[in-house]
Amino acid sequence: MTGTPKPDFDDYYNFNETENVAPPCNDAKTKAFSEVFLPIMYSIVFIIGFIGNGLVVWVFIRYRQKSNMTDVCLFNLALSDLLILVSLPFWAHNAMDEWIFGKFMCHTITGLFMIGLYASIFFMVLMTLDCYVIIVHPHSMFSKNCSARLGLALLVWILSLFASLPNIIFTKENFNLNNKISCQPDFPYDTSWKSFTYISMNLLSLIFPLIIMSFYYSRIISTLFSMKSEKKRKVVKLILSVVAVYFLFLTPYNIVMFLMFLQRIGYLFSCEWHNSLSLAMQWVETIALSHCCLNPIIYAFASQNFRGAVKDQFPLCFRRYAAVSQQASERRSSIF
Numbered sequence: 202m203t204g205t206p207k208p209d210f211d212d213y214y215n216f217n218e219t220e221n222v223a224p225p226c227n228d229a230k231t232k233a234f235s236e237v238f239l240p241i242m243y244s245i246v247f248i249i250g251f252i253g254n255g256l257v258v259w260v261f262i263r264y265r266q267k268s269n270m271t272d273v274c275l276f277n278l279a280l281s282d283l284l285i286l287v288s289l290p291f292w293a294h295n296a297m298d299e300w301i302f303g304k305f306m307c308h309t310i311t312g313l314f315m316i317g318l319y320a321s322i323f324f325m326v327l328m329t330l331d332c333y334v335i336i337v338h339p340h341s342m343f344s345k346n347c348s349a350r351l352g353l354a355l356l357v358w359i360l361s362l363f364a365s366l367p368n369i370i371f372t373k374e375n376f377n378l379n380n381k382i383s384c385q386p387d388f389p390y391d392t393s394w395k396s397f398t399y400i401s402m403n404l405l406s407l408i409f410p411l412i413i414m415s416f417y418y419s420r421i422i423s424t425l426f427s428m429k430s431e432k433k434r435k436v437v438k439l440i441l442s443v444v445a446v447y448f449l450f451l452t453p454y455n456i457v458m459f460l461m462f463l464q465r466i467g468y469l470f471s472c473e474w475h476n477s478l479s480l481a482m483q484w485v486e487t488i489a490l491s492h493c494c495l496n497p498i499i500y501a502f503a504s505q506n507f508r509g510a511v512k513d514q515f516p517l518c519f520r521r522y523a524a525v526s527q528q529a530s531e532r533r534s535s536i537f
Contacts, residue, residue, distance in 0.1 A: 243293040253497030274328035284317030299381035307384035315365035454489040
């Protein structure tokens with residue numbers, strides 16, 4: 202975040218740092234823009250995404266007895282989006298003013314954001330592998346094994362935690378150039394930790410998943426051409442939609458991130474590039490975060506079962522609410 206970087210990398214969000222630019226760049230306009238733009242956009246993404254993903258979690262909990270591996274992945278994907286969304290109000294405040302939530306919350310909110318970010322892509326990879334097993338090896342009992350599903354889900358969360366540790370550990374409360382406290386990464390000087398986080402983010406959130414999913418979906422699609430199962434085609438359609446939207450919204454973010462990495466190691470070394478990439482990061486970051494709002498919409502359009510589950514549950518809630526209201530009305534009439 203501008204002036205108040207989020208858990209990712211300080212150069213991505215902390216446009217006050219100009220350690221690679223001489224003389225220091227005047228990015229006052231960029232910071233002024235971010236103080237208005239980011240809180241508004243984060244608030245919109247938080248409200249829409251929290252409602253949508255909360256609904257997804259609720260529906261999957263209600264129908265957990267009928268869940269398969271794909272359902273488990275979609276459920277955990279919604280949970281990972283919720284972790285990211287929970288952090289947004291804190292980063293919105295951080296963009297407008299100084300960090301007031303303390304050192305512990307700085308580490309915690311960083312952890313929520315980064316773990317949610319990594320978990321979302323890891324669960325999509327797992328969902329792709331499960332889809333491959335279902336389509337290409339239909340007689341396998343792997344995805345029907347409850348212990349295997351829970352074990353893999355737990356493994357993904359553990360891997361997400363380990364991938365997030367550098368950012369969680371090195372995030373601190375620091376004074377920025379405006380003499381305000383901000384929550385931002387502060388990697389040790391003369392170490393490769395900062396470069397490592399740049400590279401690992403690009404590899405783990407874009408390059409490796411793209412290679413893995415491209416390979417397995419090529420096998421899945423070739424197999425589907427020889428099948429007549431409409432149900433399996435719908436499952437693949439749903440998963441492909443989720444994956445396609447992810448890469449569509451996250452690829453610009455990773456491209457700008459890579460350009461900032463080049464700037465850090467000495468390329469694109471000018472104030473014009475610095476200010477342009479700082480402004481571009483605000484836009485692509487907002488686009489990337491808006492991805493958290495879209496998965497529930499994809500489920501609603503692509504999954505007839507999900508639509509049916511929502512329709513089944515809402516009337517039930519209304520009936521329960523009506524019954525409670527009637528009982529309360531009767532109690533009030535008896536009292537008075």
